[in-house]
Amino acid sequence: MKNLLIGTAVLAMTAGAALAQDVVRLGTEGAYPPYNFLDDNGEVAGFERFLGDELCKRAELTCEWVTNDWDSIIPNLVSGNYDAIIAGMSITPEREEVVAFTQNYTPPSPSSYVGTSDGIDPTTAVIAAQTGTIRAAHVSTMEGATLVEFPSPDETVAAVMGGEADLTLADKDFLIPAVEESGGALVFVGDDIPLGGGIGMAFRQSDPELRDKFDAAVQSMKDDGTLNEMILEHLGANSPTF
Structure with missing residues (x-):
């Protein structure tokens, strides 16, 4: 800065x-x-x-x-x-x-969590977010959660699919196609979060x-x-x- x-x-x-x-x-x-x-x-x-x-x-x-x-x-x-x-x-x-x-x-559009199961608790999860975004900033303030950052939003979804992270937090408009195209492998988790x-x-x-x-x-x-x-x-x- x-x-x-x-x-x-x-x-x-x-x-x-x-x-x-x-x-x-x-x-x-x-x-x-x-x-x-x-x-x-x-x-x-x-x-x-x-x-x-x-x-x-x-x-x-x-x-x-x-x-x-x-x-x-x-x-x-x-x-x-x-x-x-x-x-x-x-x-x-x-x-x-x-x-x-x-x-x-x-x-302002909602941000959402996506994971492989809707039973994951974001407050104790490993959460992937894109570097330099309001989502990454939000996760960094969550006591108990662990932030892992990636250069692109696609990589955050891949991290969940590959088991590197429990959840990704991203713009819901971005995540909707990823969830729809996953064939049920990905689901939305918890409530939407208004940010920005x-x-x-x-x-x-x-x-x-x-x-x-x-x-x-x-x-x-x-x-x-x-x-x-x-x-x-x-x-x-x-x-x-x-």
């Missing part, structure tokens, strides 16, 4: 740089379906691809997509490798110390004009109902809407 804050301060002198560019670069993970993933052609796909393209259109900006591993996605934004993050990133006070978020483009303030786009704090353009575009999609339509189409009928 300290290094990220230093990097942000150094880049303060470049305020508005992204707006001066011909192309705005959108950074995403490409490994978090249904929000973002790579299709058979290696292109970014999923809910956030459709959303990002529409937001760029409404903001009258030309955009290109860049993929980056999750564990360095904020440092590489701050260092200028791309101009915005649109990668299933929950808005949290800790992240707001380093980056500037738009308003949320999904409401919804998902938003993240920008360098030195780029307020660019952030404001996308924030206005998000608001316009909320106002005309197209954001809710996109959420239901790509995230499913049970996903929270505005």
Whole structure:
């Protein structure tokens, strides 16, 4: 966190740089379906691809997509490798110390536990979570539980299937397909857990004009109902809407 804050301060002198560019670069993970993933052609796909393209259109900006591993996605934004993050990133006070978020483009959605049996007690379990997420932070505060972290959400599910962890804690929208495709090998465990303030786009704090353009575009999609339509189409009928 300290290094990220230093990097942000150094880049303060470049305020508005992204707006001066011909192309705005959108950074995403490409490994978090249904929000973002790579299709058979290696292109970014999923809910956030459709959303990002529409937001760029409404903001009258030309955009290109860049993929980056999750564990360095904020440092590489701050260092200028791309101009915005649109990668299933929950808005949290800790992240707001380093980056500037738009308003949320999904409401807070539940996180869920998944294991091979619904009788597992999360308070004493070994729980897999993706590094640098609000889920990992939550498990780290649970007295009696043991956190094991992995670079990608797919690896947390694989850890449960392989016996390395008792449970995984992840976004429910991500876990639903994994449970459905497991043939009964995976089940949801316990109650859903509300975490975070919804998902938003993240920008360098030195780029307020660019952030404001996308924030206005998000608001316009909320106002005309197209954001809710996109959420239901790509995230499913049970996903929270505005």
